[in-house]
Amino acid sequence: MKRFIPYYSHLKQVRWPFIGGIFFGICFGISSGFGIPFMLKKVLPALFPDTGEGVTPLVLLSGEEASWMPAIIVPEQYVLIVALFLLPITFSIRGISQFLNAYLLNYAGLRVLESIRADIFAHLQFLHLDYFRKHKSGDLISRVSNDTTVVKGVIVEATNDILIQPFTLIGAMGYLVWETLQHPEVLHFLACLLVVPLCILPIRYVGKKTLRKSQAMLGQAGELNAILTESLQSPRDIRAYNLEQREISRFRQQVRKFFKLQLKVVKYDKMLSPIIEVVAALGISFAIYQIHGSGLDQESVIALIGALYFAYTPIKKLGGLNNRIRQGESALNRIEEVLYSPIEVASPAIPVPIPAGRGDVAFENVTFGYDPENPILKDINIGIRTGEIVALVGATGAGKSTFINLIPRFYDVTSGRITLNGIDLRKASLADLRNHIALVSQQPILFNDTIYNNILLGRPEASRAEVEEAARRAYAFEFVTGLPEGWDTIVGERGDRLSGGQRQRIAIARAFLRNAPILILDEATSALDTESEAQVQGALEELTRGKTTFIIAHRFSTIRNATKILVLDQGSIIATGTHAELYQGSPVYKNLYDLQTVGAG
Numbered sequence: 251m252k253r254f255i256p257y258y259s260h261l262k263q264v265r266w267p268f269i270g271g272i273f274f275g276i277c278f279g280i281s282s283g284f285g286i287p288f289m290l291k292k293v294l295p296a297l298f299p300d301t302g303e304g305v306t307p308l309v310l311l312s313g314e315e316a317s318w319m320p321a322i323i324v325p326e327q328y329v330l331i332v333a334l335f336l337l338p339i340t341f342s343i344r345g346i347s348q349f350l351n352a353y354l355l356n357y358a359g360l361r362v363l364e365s366i367r368a369d370i371f372a373h374l375q376f377l378h379l380d381y382f383r384k385h386k387s388g389d390l391i392s393r394v395s396n397d398t399t400v401v402k403g404v405i406v407e408a409t410n411d412i413l414i415q416p417f418t419l420i421g422a423m424g425y426l427v428w429e430t431l432q433h434p435e436v437l438h439f440l441a442c443l444l445v446v447p448l449c450i451l452p453i454r455y456v457g458k459k460t461l462r463k464s465q466a467m468l469g470q471a472g473e474l475n476a477i478l479t480e481s482l483q484s485p486r487d488i489r490a491y492n493l494e495q496r497e498i499s500r501f502r503q504q505v506r507k508f509f510k511l512q513l514k515v516v517k518y519d520k521m522l523s524p525i526i527e528v529v530a531a532l533g534i535s536f537a538i539y540q541i542h543g544s545g546l547d548q549e550s551v552i553a554l555i556g557a558l559y560f561a562y563t564p565i566k567k568l569g570g571l572n573n574r575i576r577q578g579e580s581a582l583n584r585i586e587e588v589l590y591s592p593i594e595v596a597s598p599a600i601p602v603p604i605p606a607g608r609g610d611v612a613f614e615n616v617t618f619g620y621d622p623e624n625p626i627l628k629d630i631n632i633g634i635r636t637g638e639i640v641a642l643v644g645a646t647g648a649g650k651s652t653f654i655n656l657i658p659r660f661y662d663v664t665s666g667r668i669t670l671n672g673i674d675l676r677k678a679s680l681a682d683l684r685n686h687i688a689l690v691s692q693q694p695i696l697f698n699d700t701i702y703n704n705i706l707l708g709r710p711e712a713s714r715a716e717v718e719e720a721a722r723r724a725y726a727f728e729f730v731t732g733l734p735e736g737w738d739t740i741v742g743e744r745g746d747r748l749s750g751g752q753r754q755r756i757a758i759a760r761a762f763l764r765n766a767p768i769l770i771l772d773e774a775t776s777a778l779d780t781e782s783e784a785q786v787q788g789a790l791e792e793l794t795r796g797k798t799t800f801i802i803a804h805r806f807s808t809i810r811n812a813t814k815i816l817v818l819d820q821g822s823i824i825a826t827g828t829h830a831e832l833y834q835g836s837p838v839y840k841n842l843y844d845l846q847t848v849g850a851g
């Protein structure tokens with residue numbers, strides 16, 4: 251339980267509903283543990299007034315109390331009516347407390363859940379890109395949605411049980427003690443509680459098993475989610491390659507695995523209650539044996555046994571709770587794996603502001619490897635001044651995207667440094683650095699929102715006129731205003747309701763709006779047909795004006811305006827120059843160029 255303590259801070263915001271929930275839980279506990287046996291004892295004499303010597307008169311009903319009753323009601327009837335009222339009253343108190351306990355705790359629980367989920371989601375936003383390559387998105391979804399629910403269950407519901415079950419136990423034991431004190435001849439009846447410690451052994455054994463099984467089950471839930479997400483994200487390819495049956499059987503296999511693991515958790519979860527009940531039955535049998543022949547009246551016997559039953563209920567619940575805490579620990583392990591993953595690329599504590607208005611970028615002795623032992627970029631030295639258009643060319647896997655990824659600090663250099671306007675990127679705040687950059691990628695991701703809002707993301711404080719102007723410059727205005735819902739058209743998940751060219755133009759409009767001094771065009775025109783490309787090319791030419799631009803382009807037509815071409819080969823810059831210079835001086839470049847132009851021809 252210690253492990254959950256830091257997470258109790260989430261309860262702060264809902265402390266009153268939580269405390270209220272606990273209060274009503276305690277009312278419920280006491281009305282069950284003490285109220286019901288007490289009521290049994292009071293109701294029975296009213297129902298069986300002539301059962302013999304052992305009948306205890308109803309304490310609540312003195313002759314004085316009954317004196318105001320109309321004369322037609324005889325005291326026995328009065329006793330019966332009040333006794334019968336005790337039943338619904340006790341159950342009403344119990345029922346209302348139960349409802350308010352459940353309602354308020356659910357309220358607190360859902361708020362806690364919201365808060366834990368928000369924390370994990372927030373942490374995910376700052377994690378390193380590599381983290382998302384190493385973890386399946388479906389599994390991460392499972393951690394944010396399923397595992398948090400399990401942890402919330404421990405923080406709120408289990409805590410509730412931890413706090414209120416002892417009250418039920420104390421209520422019931424209090425009744426047992428109170429009743430036996432009135433009948434000292436059955437004082438040894440309390441000895442039947444000695445079987446309680448026997449329950450601890452199965453509770454511990456089952457708890458250990460539950461921890462292991464639930465860890466495996468939650469892992470499998472993540473696996474299942476991963477397959478689901480992967481499949482839902484690629485419906486086109488699945489159909490194109492007739493993969494439907496393969497997907498179905500893959501999913502079935504995982505579902506079956508999940509089913510088996512779930513069943514194991516259910517087995518251990520559900521076996522505890524009957525074990526404790528058997529132990530309780532042993533205790534009760536022992537109690538009956540003790541009472542037998544003690545001369546105790548019937549209603550006292552029933553009340554005592556009722557109280558004994560209510561004393562075992564919280565023990566049973568606390569045993570189940572142990573299981574729940576174990577399941578919570580498994581979920582917490584998975585959540586903490588995310589929450590405690592270091593944010594490898596972070597802003598420094600005291601960032602240095604980047605001088606505005608320019609976009610001078612320099613790579614100084616830069617070496618970088620995704621795995622530090624295996625460098626991908628080796629000893630890169632290059633200076634780029636504001637307004638230069640730099641094109642990166644090289645064979646596949648040469649390191650072009652890797653080079654580009656270092657500029658917005660998606661990754662940090664392994665050695666050397668990169669500067670923007672003379673400031674080492676690691677000394678500036680990430681927000682400041684990224685405000686200096688606009689990125690248009692090969693497959694720009696649009697969010698499931700309106701076209702207008704998707705463009706506005708480039709600069710959220712921009713006016714409507716500025717958004718429209720950006721769209722106009724990106725050759726997007728015509729097609730947007732031509733759509734039935736115009737600017738308010740919802741683009742669908744990842745922009746799927748738009749064509750590739752339309753998506754690209756929205757992304758370019760976003761970059762226009764951002765008006766950042768550095769522009770990164772990562773294969774920005776490769777998804778376009780010739781007509782769109784001509785339009786977008788025009789837009790890009792305008793977009794790049796005055797900006798330091800980095801272009802990765804496989805098509806040499808898109809780099810004809812480059813002022814500097816960097817030829818990358820196995821992570822090194824092997825040549826730099828204009829097209830004419832390189833075609834003459836770099837056999838690698840000439841080869842790449844010829845291959846493409848011949849291929850194109």
Ligand SMILES: Nc1ncnc2c1ncn2[C@@H]1O[C@H](COP(=O)(O)OP(=O)(O)OP(=O)(O)O)[C@@H](O)[C@H]1O
Nearest residue numbers: 380383620626644645646647648649650651652653
């Ligand atoms: N996240 C990563 N983790 C490990 N290795 C990676 C990662 N991303 C890329 N690489 C490796 O780094 C090398 C360079 O990849 P990069 O994507 O930079 O090449 P590229 O020149 O952009 O290729 P392409 O033209 O095919 O897009 C490749 O060997 C690739 O396998």
